[in-house]
Amino acid sequence: MQPIRLIRSRCVVLAADNVDTDQIIPARFLKGTTREGLGRHLFADWAARPPAEDGQVLVAGANFGCGSSREHAVWALLDAGFRAVVSPKIADIFRANALKNGLVPVVVEPEFHRLLREGMDVSIDLESLRIEIRGGPAAAFALDPFARYCLLNGVDEMGFLLAQSERITEYERRACER
Amino acid sequence: MTPRTLFEKIWDAHVVRPETADTPAVLFVDLHLIHEVTSPQAFAELRARGLKVRRPERTVATMDHSTPTVRGPIADPQAAAQVRRLEENCREFGIELHGMDSDRRGIVHVIGPELGRTRPGMTIVCGDSHTSTHGAFGALAFGIGTSEVGHVLATQCLLQRKPKTLAIRVDGRLGPGVTAKDLILAIIAKIGVDGGTGHVIEYLGPAVRALSMEERMTVCNMSIEAGARAGLVAPDEATFEYLAARSVPVRESWRSLRSDEDARHDREISWDASALEPMITYGTNPAMAIPIGGEVPHEDGRALRYMGLRSGQKLLGHPVDVVFIGSCTNSRLSDLRQAARVFKGRKVAPKIRALVVPGSRAVKRQAEAEGLDRVFLEAGAEWREPGCSMCIAMNGDQLQPGQVAVSTSNRNFEGRQGAGGRTFLASPLTAAAAAVTGAITDVREML
Numbered sequence A: 001m002q003p004i005r006l007i008r009s010r011c012v013v014l015a016a017d018n019v020d021t022d023q024i025i026p027a028r029f030l031k032g033t034t035r036e037g038l039g040r041h042l043f044a045d046w047a048a049r050p051p052a053e054d055g056q057v058l059v060a061g062a063n064f065g066c067g068s069s070r071e072h073a074v075w076a077l078l079d080a081g082f083r084a085v086v087s088p089k090i091a092d093i094f095r096a097n098a099l100k101n102g103l104v105p106v107v108v109e110p111e112f113h114r115l116l117r118e119g120m121d122v123s124i125d126l127e128s129l130r131i132e133i134r135g136g137p138a139a140a141f142a143l144d145p146f147a148r149y150c151l152l153n154g155v156d157e158m159g160f161l162l163a164q165s166e167r168i169t170e171y172e173r174r175a176c177e178r
Numbered sequence B: 001m002t003p004r005t006l007f008e009k010i011w012d013a014h015v016v017r018p019e020t021a022d023t024p025a026v027l028f029v030d031l032h033l034i035h036e037v038t039s040p041q042a043f044a045e046l047r048a049r050g051l052k053v054r055r056p057e058r059t060v061a062t063m064d065h066s067t068p069t070v071r072g073p074i075a076d077p078q079a080a081a082q083v084r085r086l087e088e089n090c091r092e093f094g095i096e097l098h099g100m101d102s103d104r105r106g107i108v109h110v111i112g113p114e115l116g117r118t119r120p121g122m123t124i125v126c127g128d129s130h131t132s133t134h135g136a137f138g139a140l141a142f143g144i145g146t147s148e149v150g151h152v153l154a155t156q157c158l159l160q161r162k163p164k165t166l167a168i169r170v171d172g173r174l175g176p177g178v179t180a181k182d183l184i185l186a187i188i189a190k191i192g193v194d195g196g197t198g199h200v201i202e203y204l205g206p207a208v209r210a211l212s213m214e215e216r217m218t219v220c221n222m223s224i225e226a227g228a229r230a231g232l233v234a235p236d237e238a239t240f241e242y243l244a245a246r247s248v249p250v251r252e253s254w255r256s257l258r259s260d261e262d263a264r265h266d267r268e269i270s271w272d273a274s275a276l277e278p279m280i281t282y283g284t285n286p287a288m289a290i291p292i293g294g295e296v297p298h299e300d301g302r303a304l305r306y307m308g309l310r311s312g313q314k315l316l317g318h319p320v321d322v323v324f325i326g327s328c329t330n331s332r333l334s335d336l337r338q339a340a341r342v343f344k345g346r347k348v349a350p351k352i353r354a355l356v357v358p359g360s361r362a363v364k365r366q367a368e369a370e371g372l373d374r375v376f377l378e379a380g381a382e383w384r385e386p387g388c389s390m391c392i393a394m395n396g397d398q399l400q401p402g403q404v405a406v407s408t409s410n411r412n413f414e415g416r417q418g419a420g421g422r423t424f425l426a427s428p429l430t431a432a433a434a435a436v437t438g439a440i441t442d443v444r445e446m447l
């Protein structure tokens, strides 16, 4: 994963709430065995597909990414050029999947969310944990400190877990005795 | 000792390394279930890093999502390749696989309990959001993404922040013709499609205790449809009987797996289910559900436009094209028995397609031993091979644009059962009633 400090781009706005992962990428596109090339299936069944080339920041409605655990939804968004999702609420599994692939989930208050419009320039700063509309207001957002560390340094969780090997062995020994 | 919730007891017992402000907890996973759709990229990652599977004996694989529900070779080359890849991966990494030829194959969440692998107090994960099903046994079970599938394969652990807990206490008892599916649809309608986000739900109270294990699985299965990570029901005699019937010896320690008297949940809701009626969804997420005799509420235009409905309209009598009885929510023996109760001595209405898809080979065998297959076939329904089928429409079983389906599955999202398809979620009883009458019907008039 590449380290991410600052994302500066235009917004692409999805007006709907509760956009589920079946909307993001319909199940019939999950039959591959690789992560590549999924961007062309993004929002495949929507009459009006949001134009990804217009911006890297997807401004989504509340409860974005609800439904299935398919990481393909995140791979498709990244493949289409998105680098961050800004929403008042993001579904749990989608958020976890996003973090693991360097798609930055930015959860903001509804008041700030309402200010974001199609084509607006925003910057998302992972050092200061602030999102700012160019020439306009800014807001703070929260990110788990570990997730932030991983994004800033371009490291993934697998390395951290593998380094726990001794503790895991120790746990397995204890658990066996239980 | 400080009183603890059931969730906390399971969580605490699996912490390899406690969470701090800077790092999430390292949580040990007792059982890892995998299937063909969300695992190939995880195995590829393992190979790319030169890693092995840490505890292959704690992983169980099957194929269910993209597999056909008719006998014979897999016609779709992509699906066939996915299935082959899982076979290769399991062979290479030494993982138990219930493959196409196995008589124990089935939907991953149906076979876990059947095989006696799902047990109280466990942590269980799968690259599938309906892993919450296994919470019916008092196991902490939740869906993960493919990167996390890789983490579990390589380390048998996950990095997790501790979720909050939500207690849902249900008093009273379900009336005739009202099922566990109706109960969970009503709960989701009550708390909302994101009402459980960030939480693990524990279902408590006499109405929950009165449910069979299969009914508890239906309830826990749909916890994710309220956004919750997991659903939990504390184990009791019903749990132990179910396990004993599958030759799983009951452990004494399982009896203490319940929330202590004074344990505090982060949120609590209680409600009486005695007046509950059969429920049905009308919109494009599972929280958009009403009692069967109710009127479509005033809603945002998009969902109703998609469904071809008007606010204020009654659903009773609404014509149906397809009925799907199956999925990890409602494809177990008791679900099929309920559907058969309605089909017995009746015929599927003209022009209606009714599919009955058992959750596993074992369910299929048991159903055939009881003669349920005859009931379905004589009524004019299709009796198929097990799999996810029209729940996710990956295998060719799907709706055509504009078609209306009453389905026992768990998601009515736009296009979930096929692009342009319109899904009404309901219980097996209500679905069977729709097949026979050709329209949305109150099944209580037919019992």
Ligand code: SF4
Pocket (backbone or CB within 6 Å): B064, B065, B107, B108, B109, B128, B130, B327, B328, B329, B387, B388, B391, B392, B409, B410
């Ligand atoms: S039956 Fe449906 S919900 Fe269940 S595992 Fe299969 S696709 Fe997922």
